[in-house]
Amino acid sequence: MADESLDCGGACSGCNVEGCGSRTEAPKPTARKNVKNVIGVVSGKGGVGKSLVTSLLASEMARKGFKVAILDADVTGPSIPKTFGIHGQISADADGINPAQTESGIKVMSINLMLPQADLPVAWRGPVITGILNQFWNETNWEDVDYMFVDMPPGTSDVFLTVMHAFPIDGIVTVSAPQELVAMIVGKAVNLAHDMDKQVIGLVENMAYFKCDECGKDHYIFGEPQGKIVAKRYQIPALATLPLDPTFARMCDEGQIENYDVEGALNPIIEQIEAVAARKVAAE
Numbered sequence: 001m002a003d004e005s006l007d008c009g010g011a012c013s014g015c016n017v018e019g020c021g022s023r024t025e026a027p028k029p030t031a032r033k034n035v036k037n038v039i040g041v042v043s044g045k046g047g048v049g050k051s052l053v054t055s056l057l058a059s060e061m062a063r064k065g066f067k068v069a070i071l072d073a074d075v076t077g078p079s080i081p082k083t084f085g086i087h088g089q090i091s092a093d094a095d096g097i098n099p100a101q102t103e104s105g106i107k108v109m110s111i112n113l114m115l116p117q118a119d120l121p122v123a124w125r126g127p128v129i130t131g132i133l134n135q136f137w138n139e140t141n142w143e144d145v146d147y148m149f150v151d152m153p154p155g156t157s158d159v160f161l162t163v164m165h166a167f168p169i170d171g172i173v174t175v176s177a178p179q180e181l182v183a184m185i186v187g188k189a190v191n192l193a194h195d196m197d198k199q200v201i202g203l204v205e206n207m208a209y210f211k212c213d214e215c216g217k218d219h220y221i222f223g224e225p226q227g228k229i230v231a232k233r234y235q236i237p238a239l240a241t242l243p244l245d246p247t248f249a250r251m252c253d254e255g256q257i258e259n260y261d262v263e264g265a266l267n268p269i270i271e272q273i274e275a276v277a278a279r280k281v282a283a284e
Contacts, residue, residue, distance in 0.1 A: 031096030031138060035069070035145040037277045039201065040163060040172040042193070044185035046154035048177045049206035051079045052248060052257070054151040057173065057273075059258040060266055062104045066146040069099065071136055072110035073163055074153040075129045076122050081112045085255020089113060096139045104258050107145065109136050126158035133162055147273070156192045164196050171199040171276050173269060176230060177207050178222045183230045190234045201276060202238030202269040203231050210244040238272040240265055 041054040054070060062068045072080040081087075084102040090113045091098050099107040111122055111132065124132075142148070150167065153159050163169065172193050176186040190200055205227035209218040221244060231239045242265055251257050 031141050033138075033140070033142045035142050035148050035168075037146065037170050037273075037280065038148045038150060038168055039273060040150045040152055040167075040169050040198075041175060042152045042160065042172050042189045043154055043175045043182075044156060044188040045182055046077075048175050048182060048186075049204075049242070050074075050154070050175045051083060051151050052252065053173065053175045053204045053206065053242070054149045055080065055083045055252075055257045056242075056260065056262055056266060057269065058106050058147075058149050059104065059260070060262065060270055061147050061273075062106050062258070064270075067105075067144055069107035069142055069145045069148040070109070071133075071140075071148060071150045072108065072112075073133055073136075073150050073159055075111045075124065075132060075159070077153060078110045078112040078122075079252075080108055080151055081110050082255065083252045083257040084108060086113065089115075093141075096141045097135075098141050102258055106258065107142060109140050130158060130162045133159065134166055137167055147277070156189055160189070160192070164193070164198060169198055170280060171201040171273070173201050173204060173273075174236070175204050175206055176226065178205060178209075178220065178225045178227070180223075180226060183226045183233075186230065187234055190236070199276065200234070200236050201272045202240065203227060203234075203236045204266070204269060205230075205239070205241045207244040208241040238268040240267070240269045242266075 041050050041057070043050050051074065058068045058070050070080055072078045081100070084106070086100045086102065086108060090100055097109070099109045100113050101107055150163055152163065174186050174190055176182050193200055205225055207222055208225045208227065210221050211218055225241065227239050227241055230236070247260065251260050
């Protein structure tokens with residue numbers, strides 16, 4: 001109810017009184033935003049390297065001269081700021097929230113950039129997480145972005161559905177590891193994306209092999225690669241493989257992941273992402 005002592009007429013949108021406990025209308029976001037292409041990075045299972053793949057894809061696109069952003073949708077397990085060495089809290093202005101930026105200019109929005117310390121837990125239920133993701137999308141000053149990558153949490157529950165419904169997702173990149181169990185669970189995410197009429201752009205099989213620096217041979221620590229089989233089974237257009245490389249872990253810990261050279265390993269996925277963007281422009 002309106003506070004009569006403030007002679008309130010209930011018109012919150014035109015009211016300039018600060019700290020009013022009777023305010024019922026939330027301020028409308030005015031964030032500056034022109035995001036051309038939005039790519040989700042997903043998997044039905046945790047621990048396969050979605051954040052790593054998100055970071056590498058964003059870094060590769062930035063090297064090609066595109067304006068790139070990452071929305072870290074893994075609210076309860078955010079790791080993007082750490083991989084890029086981003087520290088401190090973000091700021092806001094009258095237009096909205098200002099995202100952090102990496103050394104190469106990649107814009108990043110993550111819940112860890114809003115916490116007083118990085119190791120504080122985020123123990124929120126689904127509706128609260130859904131609300132914060134909508135704020136990340138609607139109230140962040142993304143300005144001009146050619147490609148935004150959304151780092152998804154594992155699974156196909158609340159956050160997956162929220163992002164797929166509320167964000168203009170142009171396609172998804174799926175991430176797996178070389179195990180039949182992982183491949184089956186990845187299939188759940190792929191099938192759900194198809195059910196929601198979202199395009200599956202490609203599959204990245206992470207930890208596919210370990211190259212011995214002494215004998216030079218590829219060793220399949222987690223078993224024979226499953227990528228080709230999974231891509232064929234679910235009719236995924238592009239396939240890329242990444243090795244089990246200790247350098248990944250070291251550079252993530254050091255916040256230097258954007259300096260890692262994947263030596264063209266992700267080119268099939270990058271080409272498919274650019275093709276999706278080109279078709280979108282042609283359709284417009």
